[in-house]
Amino acid sequence: MLRIRTIARxxxxxxxxxxxxxxxxxxxRPMRSEGNNYRVYSREEVEAIRRVARLIELxxxxxxxxxxxxxxxxxxxxxxxxxxxERFWAAVMLLDGDEVSxxxxxxxxxxxxxxxxxxxxxxxxxxxxxxLDVAREHxxxxxxxxRLRQVLSSLESTANGPRALLACPAGDFHxxxxxxxxxxxxxxxxxxxxxxxxxxxxxxxxxCEQLHPDMVALSFVQRRETDEFATLxxxxxxxxxxxxxxxxxxGAREHLKTTFTLGAQYAESSQELIxxxxxxxxxxxxx
Numbered sequence: 001m002l003r004i005r006t007i008a009r010x011x012x013x014x015x016x017x018x019x020x021x022x023x024x025x026x027x028x029r030p031m032r033s034e035g036n037n038y039r040v041y042s043r044e045e046v047e048a049i050r051r052v053a054r055l056i057e058l059x060x061x062x063x064x065x066x067x068x069x070x071x072x073x074x075x076x077x078x079x080x081x082x083x084x085x086e087r088f089w090a091a092v093m094l095l096d097g098d099e100v101s102x103x104x105x106x107x108x109x110x111x112x113x114x115x116x117x118x119x120x121x122x123x124x125x126x127x128x129x130x131x132l133d134v135a136r137e138h139x140x141x142x143x144x145x146x147r148l149r150q151v152l153s154s155l156e157s158t159a160n161g162p163r164a165l166l167a168c169p170a171g172d173f174h175x176x177x178x179x180x181x182x183x184x185x186x187x188x189x190x191x192x193x194x195x196x197x198x199x200x201x202x203x204x205x206x207x208c209e210q211l212h213p214d215m216v217a218l219s220f221v222q223r224r225e226t227d228e229f230a231t232l233x234x235x236x237x238x239x240x241x242x243x244x245x246x247x248x249x250x251g252a253r254e255h256l257k258t259t260f261t262l263g264a265q266y267a268e269s270s271q272e273l274i275x276x277x278x279x280x281x282x283x284x285x286x287x
Contacts, residue, residue: 004039010093011049027067047090092140100143117183125176148179158189165213167199169232174221184270205239215277216240220251229255244280246273
């Protein structure tokens with residue numbers, strides 16, 4: 001049970017506003033602590049308040065409309081994936097790692113691999129920067145990346161499938177999207193080697209010399225100036241030659257002209273990456 005001061009800090013709703021909502025709309029419905037009669041709130045109330053705040057901020061609903069919508073559709077009545085997502089966000093807001101683990105465990109047991117990764121974990125990863133402060137984003141992304149690694153390592157590799165080498169360039173530590181790509185490729189029959197975050201050009205060169213990958217995928221998440229991006233990509237292209245290089249991520253999306261000028265390709269998804277690989281293979285097979 002949490003005090004109103006804590007709830008205000010976690011949800012961004014002022015204490016006076018919460019008290020006004022309680023008087024006017026009967027929401028939220030805190031209990032009273034024994035002895036000192038303080039307002040205290042359950043985990044479910046925290047999440048309901050957070051949902052109301054989100055409907056007001058992002059959907060533009062009036063306070064009364066947002067409260068009515070949340071009261072009419074409590075978390076327990078939501079579809080399973082949404083229910084787990086809301087519980088995940090509530091646990092993260094409270095910095096409750098044990099509850100985060102429980103939610104992720106229950107979601108994994110309840111969903112098939114495709115739904116768990118594409119419909120649950122990856123949407124969580126994409127929303128973190130917009131929803132959370134730095135501390136909570138670190139907590140949440142760490143748990144999600146750990147689960148993606150577990151899924152990736154649990155999938156069987158196809159003996160003769162094409163080989164993909166996956167990495168983030170030097171100085172880029174956001175490997176969540178890269179892990180999601182690795183899971184998707186492995187499910188499609190690819191053999192995946194994950195180098196992960198902050199991979200220097202020398203490590204790319206050594207890996208390419210040993211593995212001769214059919215495709216190298218680089219995830220640029222960190223925003224960079226054009227000159228810095230061009231230098232990193234040029235070094236990577238030289239290190240990986242003659243393997244084709246495909247880049248992705250928001251840090252590459254704003255440098256498409258530079259990407260194509262240097263001789264790399266750009267893909268938004270595993271489907272686009274596979275299509276590019278098919279084009280390269282077709283071109284190489286022509287006499």
